[in-house]
Every structure is written in structure tokens, then in C-alpha cells.
Amino acid sequence: MTNVKQLVSDGIKKITPYVPGKPLEELEREYGIAGAIKMASNENPLGPSPKAVKAIENHLSTIHRYPDANSNALKEMLSKKLGVSQESIIPANGSNEIIEFSLKAFLRPGYEVIIPEPTFSLYTKFTQAMDGIPVKVPLKKFSVDLKSVREKIGPKTRIIFINNPNNPTGTIIKKNEFEDFLHSIPESIVIILDEAYGEFVTDPDFPRGDCYLNGPRWIITMRTFSKVYGLAGLRIGYGLASRELTHYLNKIRQPFNVNSLAQAAACAALDDDQHLKKTLRIVAEGLNYLYQNLDQLKLEYIPTQANYLMVKVGDNCDKVYELMLREGVIVRPLSSFGFSEYIRVSVGNQQENERFIASLKKVLQYSN
Numbered sequence: 295m296t297n298v299k300q301l302v303s304d305g306i307k308k309i310t311p312y313v314p315g316k317p318l319e320e321l322e323r324e325y326g327i328a329g330a331i332k333m334a335s336n337e338n339p340l341g342p343s344p345k346a347v348k349a350i351e352n353h354l355s356t357i358h359r360y361p362d363a364n365s366n367a368l369k370e371m372l373s374k375k376l377g378v379s380q381e382s383i384i385p386a387n388g389s390n391e392i393i394e395f396s397l398k399a400f401l402r403p404g405y406e407v408i409i410p411e412p413t414f415s416l417y418t419k420f421t422q423a424m425d426g427i428p429v430k431v432p433l434k435k436f437s438v439d440l441k442s443v444r445e446k447i448g449p450k451t452r453i454i455f456i457n458n459p460n461n462p463t464g465t466i467i468k469k470n471e472f473e474d475f476l477h478s479i480p481e482s483i484v485i486i487l488d489e490a491y492g493e494f495v496t497d498p499d500f501p502r503g504d505c506y507l508n509g510p511r512w513i514i515t516m517r518t519f520s521k522v523y524g525l526a527g528l529r530i531g532y533g534l535a536s537r538e539l540t541h542y543l544n545k546i547r548q549p550f551n552v553n554s555l556a557q558a559a560a561c562a563a564l565d566d567d568q569h570l571k572k573t574l575r576i577v578a579e580g581l582n583y584l585y586q587n588l589d590q591l592k593l594e595y596i597p598t599q600a601n602y603l604m605v606k607v608g609d610n611c612d613k614v615y616e617l618m619l620r621e622g623v624i625v626r627p628l629s630s631f632g633f634s635e636y637i638r639v640s641v642g643n644q645q646e647n648e649r650f651i652a653s654l655k656k657v658l659q660y661s662n
């Protein structure tokens with residue numbers, strides 16, 4: 295048979311596989327420990343909304359039916375909550391799917407996609423899968439550098455990714471800066487604005503994607519139920535864009551891309567204001583606790599607008615990561631993001647945050 299390598303596109307050959315946070319079960323099996331905690335994937339420290347769990351239970355007996363192909367109930371709720379028309383909302387199997395829809399619709403092979411780096415790695419992988427050309431723009435002082443992004447725009451630029459707040463740095467682009475940038479770029483560019491952590495932002499100068507549905511440039515905003523809404527395991531998110539854009543995005547979307555349990559749970563989670571508020575409070579309190587304790591340990595960190603935090607542990611972050619694993623605490627080493635001195639920790643509940651600090655203290659004494 296033909297060597298399979300010859301059957302694959304050059305772009306796909308270039309992709310380095312995504313490395314997810316280590317699953318708890320795997321760690322416990324490997325190290326023979328129990329009661330490990332995961333602070334590596336920026337999930338909700340409270341767990342899912344009890345209303346969402348109930349909604350899933352209520353829908354279990356109808357899973358022999360295909361789901362609502364248009365997620366109508368969810369779109370109706372989102373439309374009311376956000377004050378946008380239902381036509382501007384596109385449901386997705388995790389917000390990651392919006393990246394795929396957008397690139398399939400608006401990127402042609404050989405065209406360029408500008409990606410501030412480091413950021414969420416899937417932007418590059420999907421670009422390569424489509425035989426697009428990723429054009430990387432380094433962050434400046436841990437923040438997206440829009441001036442340099444603008445300078446990289448050329449005749450082949452089709453898409454610009456902006457992750458706000460940026461993962462893994464937790465920094466944001468402010469409203470004025472963002473609006474100036476929008477006005478300064480060619481009208482032919484589509485911006486994919488990833489707001490996976492937007493709900494955690496406390497800075498009032500944060501530019502929310504739903505305010506730019508009608509311009510001044512083409513923008514597709516990604517939102518997710520995986521983070522503040524605590525439904526990462528169900529895979530549900532959505533995109534927000536003008537009707538002109540969703541018209542094309544919907545052509546690509548499979549009719550049953552969002553399963554019925556996810557739709558029911560997302561509606562219930564949207565309706566659970568108490569859970570949302572409690573999550574935001576726990577994350578804010580957790581961050582304060584982490585800041586205070588890191589200050590006491592004289593460890594540097596990057597102040598964050600999200601539910602994760604970059605902590606400087608010296609130039610041995612992989613070693614710190616390994617030693618933390620032995621303590622039963624999973625964090626994210628950032629060497630693969632080019633930050634070899636840093637780990638990223640997701641804000642946990644109080645118990646988890648205390649355990650993280652205690653383990654870090656212990657481990658740094660070992661490793662320095």
C-alpha cells in the first residue's frame with residue numbers, strides 16, 4: 295500500500311498533537327497515590343450547577359431521540375441574556391468547534407493567520423490542518439501586542455486570533471486599544487475573539503465581543519460552558535457573530551453537533567445565577583488567597599483576569615511540575631509555551647488552594 299504519509303497534507307504533517315492536562319486517574323495509577331487534585335485545566339472549582347445536573351437527569355430517558363438540531367431553547371435564553379438576535383448565535387460542541395467552523399469558512403490554503411504567542415495551542419493546529427500559514431507575534435510583557443500584530447498584516451492575512459483574556463498569561467486587551475486596532479486593520483480580515491474566560495474578568499475596560507456584532511470589522515466571538523458554567527465534560531459552547539457570518543458558519547455545522555444533555559444542562563446553568571455568582575466569588579477569594587501566599591513566599595506571578603495564574607518557579611518548571619505530581623497536585627508546566635520558568639495553576643476551592651501552596655512550598659525547597 296502507498297505510504298500513508300504521502301496521502302496527508304503538508305499542513306497536517308506539521309501539527310504537534312495537543313497535550314491535555316494529566317487526568318487525575320492516570321496520576322493516581324502511575325504514582326500509586328489517592329486523593330490527588332487537578333489544577334491544570336481551568337475548570338470550575340465548585341463543580342457543575344446542581345440545576346444542570348438535575349436537567350441532565352430529567353433528559354436521560356429521551357436520549358434515544360436526536361437532539362434539537364438548532365439548540366433553539368438555548369439560543370432563546372442566550373438571546374435574551376445577551377440582547378443579541380438568535381441568528382447571531384451558533385451553538386457548538388465545545389467552543390473549539392467555532393475555531394473549526396471559522397477557519398473552514400474563511401481560510402484558504404496558503405493564506406495567513408496571525409496568532410499572538412504564546413496562547414491557546416489549538417489556533418495553530420487548526421490553521422495547519424487547513425493548510426493555512428500561522429504567523430506568530432510574540433507577546434510583549436505577557437500581553438497581546440496589537441501594534442506588532444498590525445505590523446504583521448499583509449495581503450495574504452485572512453484571520454487574526456485574539457484570546458481575551460489570554461491563556462496562559464491571564465492578561466487582557468482593553469477596550470480603547472481594541473477599538474483603535476479594529477479601525478486600523480483592513481476590512482477583509484476576520485477576527486476570531488476567544489472569550490473562554492471572559493466571565494471572570496473584573497476590569498470594567500474589557501471589550502466584550504457581543505458589542506461588536508455590527509462592526510466595525512468582521513468578528514466571531516467564541517464563548518464556552520466549560521469554564522465558569524462548569525460543564526467541560528459535556529462539550530458545549532457557542533459563537534457570536536453577525537448574521538452574514540453565521541450564515542456561512544451554519545453551512546458547515548453538522549445538524550446535531552450539540553447533544554441533548556449538553557443543551558439541557560447549558561440552559562439550566564444559564565438559569566442558575568446563584569451558582570454563577572458563587573463561582574465568581576470563590577475564584578476571586580481563591581485568587582486573593584494565592585496572591586497573598588505567593589507574596590509571602592516571595593514568588594513572582596502575573597496578575598490575572600481569568601481563573602488561572604502564572605507563577606514563576608525558577609528555570610526548572612518541568613522539575614517543579616514532576617515534584618508537584620508526587621504531592622498529588624497537577625498543575626501546568628509552561629516550558630512548551632516558551633515560559634520555562636513558570637507554571638500555570640487553575641484557581642481551586644479553598645482546600646485545593648491551600649494544598650497547592652503547601653506543596654509548592656515543600657517542592658521548591660527540594661528543587662532549588
Ligand SMILES: Cc1ncc(COP(=O)(O)O)c(C=O)c1O
Nearest residue numbers: 388389390414461490518520531
Ligand atoms: C483559551 C481557550 N479557548 C477555548 C478553550 C476550549 O474550550 P471548550 O471546552 O469550550 O472547547 C479553552 C480550554 O481550555 C481555552 O483555554
